[in-house]
Amino acid sequence: MAFKIASSPHINRQLQTSTVMQRVLLCAMPALVVQCAFFGWGTLIQVILAMTVAMCAEALIMQLRQRPVIHTISDNSALLTAFLLGVAIPPLAPWWLILIGTAFAIVIVKQLYGGLGQNLFNPAMAAYVLLLIAFPVQMTSWVAPITAAQHSVSFLDTLHIIFSSSQIAVADTYRLGIDGTTMATPLDTLKTDLHSGITTADSLQKLIFNGWAGKGWFWVNLTYLAGGLMMLRLKLIRWHISAGVLGALFICSAVAWAWEPLTHVSPLMQLFSGATMVGAFFIATDPVTAATSNRGRLLFGAIIGVLVYLIRSFGGYPDAFAFAVLLANISAPLIDYYIKPRTYGHLRG
Amino acid sequence: MSQYREIAWQGLWKNNPGLVQLLGLCPLLAVTATLTNAIGLGVATMAVLIGSNILVSLVRDYVPKEIRIPVFVMIIAALVTAVQLLVNAYAYGLYLSLGIFLPLIVTNCIIIGRAEAFASRNNPLKAAFDGLMMGMGFTLVLMVLGAVREILGQGTLFDGADQLLGSWASVLRLEVWQVNTPFLLAMLPPGAFFGVGLLIALKNVIDKKLASRKTQVTETTVQRVRVTKVN
Structure with a gap:
């Protein structure tokens, strides 16, 4: 042998x-x-x-x-x-x-x-x-x-x-x-209601919500989350981009929600609505159009998360993942230019 | 005569202002949502171009080199004002739909570019012909783009032609296909960008085909018979 x-x-x-x-x-x-x-x-x-x-x-x-x-x-x-x-x-x-x-x-x-x-x-x-x-x-x-x-x-x-x-x-x-x-989708309904002066809590009583998130949407997002975790387990993606997206979205919405819960959407609803989970794990992690270093990926994800929060809260569209991903795609080369991993044995900078 | 043929070839195809020099992109993208608007702006630009080329060519020997650009700009501005007033008087509907882009012809780089590059070095007849051909090339690109965008966007051709040509022209309006849902993108500026990009690609493909055909022809003609011995 x-x-x-x-x-x-x-x-x-x-x-x-x-x-x-x-x-x-x-x-x-x-x-x-x-x-x-x-x-x-x-x-x-x-x-x-x-x-x-x-x-x-x-x-x-x-x-x-x-x-x-x-x-x-x-x-x-x-x-x-x-x-x-x-x-x-x-x-x-x-x-x-x-x-x-x-x-x-x-x-x-x-x-x-x-x-x-x-x-x-x-x-x-x-x-x-x-x-x-x-x-x-x-x-x-x-x-x-x-x-x-x-x-x-x-x-x-x-x-x-x-x-x-x-x-x-x-x-x-x-x-x-x-x-x-x-x-209309739950995010759309919520946006229209908030514009017309109805509080979040009242809007969530509507038929399309199950109390704190959209009916159906919650389960869809949960399955995408499970699929994403499976991809992490199989090492198909790294955690940085998804963590950046979800972390930034959570922090932004949590701060706004703690400030004024009547007119803002709760962070959990933000995470389990619309395209959040499929976007964070399956769309933003596209290796071709994302940043390539680990710190760059975190920043790339965070840009998406912040943009999604901003457009959902203040923009004209109820969900924003496509726009956020495209804008982050444009900035990916710039991120790669400024955030370069340190070569072993060399000093920083 | 071959000189004039060369000028025509340069203006209409080889050095086309819309597709090769990429000058005047702003009106090219902004007003080509319908064929009528495209023709209106194209003809206005062509008129200004011919006039400015002739005038610049006439004064080319009397203008000191140092101040030629301000002089050219003043000639162009005067002509644009005249065209704007004419359109305002005789085609008011078109005047409204072209809006700011009519007076903006004065900043169109094609006109100052031809004044500087061609008219200030050639006699008035040649300069006028160059203005006609360059203007024609630009108008043709505008028309193709306008027609494509109008057909894709609202399924018509010559919509609103009566604003340009008088009330009889409303019979020109052609319903190519019935659209229940207008393809908004074709009507918006991004659609114009896609359209221009595809037109430029098409031109490059045709040029490549022509070039490859030409080299094939020359290849067949340079065959020689060997007359010396190779040792």
């Missing part, structure tokens, strides 16, 4: 990009299940649609750029982008919305800059911002969680709503259902 003797460094088997992406997707799967349980089949259909479009767009661009098609497609990064966009848009949004968004994310935000590893911005979030700015009506009508809705929509009806050529006609057909089905 011969032992193979290799010289140092003794490195573990490196994870392939495709394996990393696959595991990240698997860690996010439970949350998709929970989201479907609370918000109906729409999310699943959107995710599948987005993944198909992403694959086709990537293959097309690779063909145009005369690069190996199969090799690029099988790195699964387009699937992850598609997944993040699919869970971010409203479940009953028309099919062309996700089509435009995914094609934009893959073709313009990712491949025009040179493909995986070269893009300046997080593709899913850039596409989300594009959709939010271009189609504000479609992007802001979320479905109510099933426990709060008057009617639930079956799988076939969901398909019909998403794929019908004329949304308005179908909306008339499903008028009863639609009225009872779509409504």
Whole structure:
């Protein structure tokens, strides 16, 4: 029996990009299940649609750029982008919305800059911002969680709503259902209420809240948190960015809440609402568009956290993760320029 | 004659103000939401450009080199004021929709750039032709961008053409497709940035194709028969 003797460094088997992406997707799967349980089949259909479009767009661009098609497609990064966009848009949004968004994310935000590893911005979030700015009506009508809705929509009806050529006609057909089905998100409701002078405590008594957080949203966020912790355990991500995001958001909202609890949202509600958990663990941690040193990552995450708090509290939009991530993406090169890790054996500075 | 052909080629394609020199980006991005606005601003710019090129070329021998820029700017400002008053008088609707960008033609770098780079060194006829071609190149880019943005954004062409050409022109309005939900991005300035970027990319692709075809032609012609022995 011969032992193979290799010289140092003794490195573990490196994870392939495709394996990393696959595991990240698997860690996010439970949350998709929970989201479907609370918000109906729409999310699943959107995710599948987005993944198909992403694959086709990537293959097309690779063909145009005369690069190996199969090799690029099988790195699964387009699937992850598609997944993040699919869970971010409203479940009953028309099919062309996700089509435009995914094609934009893959073709313009990712491949025009040179493909995986070269893009300046997080593709899913850039596409989300594009959709939010271009189609504000479609992007802001979320479905109510099933426990709060008057009617639930079956799988076939969901398909019909998403794929019908004329949304308005179908909306008339499903008028009863639609009225009872779509409504503003908890963060949106809270924002409108606070603007019209209703206190946080009174607003939280509404049907869409379960007392201190949005119905359904709490569980979705909790599953994403579990998925994120699983990713940390598997060493797919490091803790710095997520800790920066959640820490900064918690501190900002805790200070404001301690100052004036009537008109501010509690820190726990901030952490378990909207896109907080999926953003902190699955979106902000994108290694391509984030800062690269550990201290830089903490700062990068903190920028996102503070921006999310500021836009949620004082901005025009109820949730702010996409904008915050894009703004932090822009500042990532600057962070990397000023925060460089000290080389061993050298003095600081 | 070949000189004029060269001027036309430079203005319309090779040195196009909108796509290659990237001058006048501000109006290019701001007013091209509809085809009508694009044509209006393009024609106004072209008129100013031709006029300023002719005048600058006429006075080029009498203006001391040290103060030429202020003189050029004053000529341009006078012409822009005249064009602005004309549009105000004869196309009031267009005057309203172009807004600040009409007087801002005075700061458009294309005009001072052509005055300095071309008109101050050439005779009036050539300068006028250069102004026409540069203005045409700029107007064409504006029109393509305006048409694309209008079709994507609201599904029409020549919407509001009667403001530019008189009341008969409302028959020009073309409904390309029915939009239930306007694609807001195409109407907003970011959409114009995407549009310009894609147009520049398209131009580069065409240039590359032309260049590769040209080298192929030359490659086939330089084949030689070896007449010496190789040892």
